[in-house]
Amino acid sequence: MAAPTAAPPATRAVAGAHRRSRPLGHERRRAAYLMLAPGMLHLAWWIGVPTVATFVLAFTRYDILAGTMAWAGLDNFVAIFRDPVWWTAVWNTVVYTFFTVPVAMAIAVVIAVLLNTNLRARAWYRTAVFMPHITATVAIALVWMWMFEPNIGLFNWVLSWFGVRGPAWTSDPAWAMTSVILMSVWKGIGLKMVIYLAALQGIPHDLYEAAEIDGAGPVRRFFAVTLPLLGPATFFVLVVSLIESFQVFEQFYVLTPEGGPAGSTTVMTYEIYKSAFQRFDMSVASAQSVVLFVFLLVLTIVGRRFTGRDDVA
């Protein structure tokens, strides 16, 4: 009988580690799966299934009232791309995004820089700036609706001090989009400011000291030190804000109901809502949702390309 061959010390150590870790790893994996299960089930049920269903319905003609469904191929997509109202909605969404995202970001950076100084009662100011973000959009929109009221509203009252006759903010197609953008910029500053504030606090102070020694003034320090180092945060804010602005709905729904005057403020999400819940056309609503999904997917991919990684915050 041959004596058992002694294994090398390293091999023994690995084998021992395997013996010790196998049951523990298995248990840990099982625990991990168990803990992940509720979240995964939730995601699958509330996000996964509806997403698949939306893609299926987008290629069918589904009559929700009659309960019939027929294959439609690309008919729904052809229909929406031939619909001038849909293109107006796409254009309005882009215009809204173009004006809300960069403007709110610029204001947020300035406010974040101000609130990163040794300002008195800065915690109070930070809270005040962040407050609109955590307040219900519908509630905010209702308050702004009163402020925009052309006859007794705050804005036209203030304008009247200067002899200016204010416009019919939400009823005039020339001003309706501006009104929603104004409210959205105000509401959107809070979250952006907090992200910038966190990023500002991560900038090493010695960089400012070095710049100061080199003779850089406050403005130069802002453009040469602060702004470049806020780059990753800026891209993160940009991507998140772009996605958020493409999904905007509540403020348009409340401030300029039914697509606004002459449809001047209809946006993609409102058209989806209208197709599904006003016209009972779930198939077209699904096709519109798929188009919006593609928009957001492209924005996300572009954003990640710019940032170079998935999570930059």
Add this chain to the structure above:
Amino acid sequence: MTIRHRPVLRAVAAAAAGLVALAACGGPAPSGGGGDGTVSGEISLLTPIFEGADGAAVLEEQLAAFQAQYPGVTVKPDYTTYGKLNEKLTTSIASGQPYDVMLMGAGWIPPFAEKGVLADLGLEPAELGARYYERAVDAGVHEGKVYALPIMMDTRIGIYRKDLFAQAGITEPPKNFAELREYGKRLTQRAPDGTLQVAGLDVLGIDPRQAFLTMLWAAGGELFGPDGSPAFNSPAGVKALQTMADVIQVDRSEDVGWTTPNSPTGNVMAQGRAAMAVGHHHFWTQIQEEAPELIAEDKLGFFVITDERPAMFQGGTLATVSAQSKHPEAARALAEFLASEGPVLAANEQRGNIPSLKSLESSEFVQQNGAIQFAMQNFEHAHSEGGVPQWLEIRDKFKPAIESALLGQKSPQQALDDLAAEASAALAGR
């Protein structure tokens, strides 16, 4: 290939509706039991009337009376508004849990009856005509079958301030569109800097579609032709819309934004900010709350909008029963109860509308409401919207089209032609 497997379709649709639903919620599930012919079970009721806490209190009181009559039936009401009615209907139907009893507008009946959503109540229109006003009954009839029982009617009429007419030296209401515009100009008051003080003619205080349809019918036009094709872009339709646009752009009898439908700032006529309006008869109720002295001093007058013919827009709210109700007897009992005297009177008092029952003509509420009395005296001039199964797809396209003409973005002809093209596409199935 067409699939007709409702449970599968519902599952897919419900999932998709869940994703696209931005502000919707489903109705309560029908309870088990029942279905044995007895009037019992738990039934759901969807109502776009009985709004707010006051409205809910009125309905709760009526439901208590119903349950005293039918102790085996439990009613679960779900309150909504007309603006959100379709959301509720969509999600409940998609989830396979339609409400047992649904209150809805006249324009909803043909599309829903056509698709088999509503139960045929098995009644004869003539039989109902003995109790209800004929126009109210007609709204619930589709292809000769009764699908809905009427609860209330509403109209759009001309309303004017007698005191402001007298100030302008006008002695009687306008008899045609030319006079309507002329009086509007004379009644308009502006400050030296051009700021509007009193709109001579308000055409923005009600839904633009309803204002346009009132004018369309007065101009002698029709919504759809006998073959069901769009007819609202006829010369009569163009004249109606041109008149409305001219009121704002040429006559400047009103400025854009001066008022809006259901304006949160209150009724413009009550505030003296409009002298004349294409309005809703429930302005009476609003004015009674905001400026009761105008009614007490007889300063409100009414007229039927007239050009080629006198015409009133007439809508209404009706009670329907779901074709899929698990408790059809209980649901039908509730629908009949809601269309009976007590609930009809309570609902109309709360909303300021016209009771559908002839027997309520002598009620104190009707007798004391001048606008309702005027509307009832002119029912022969009433017209109703809808009439085609695709109406719900078409109706929400009206607002932007009408507004584009009122704001001068399109000519009335172009706006109506574009709208007719969209309506034709909807009628053709896409």
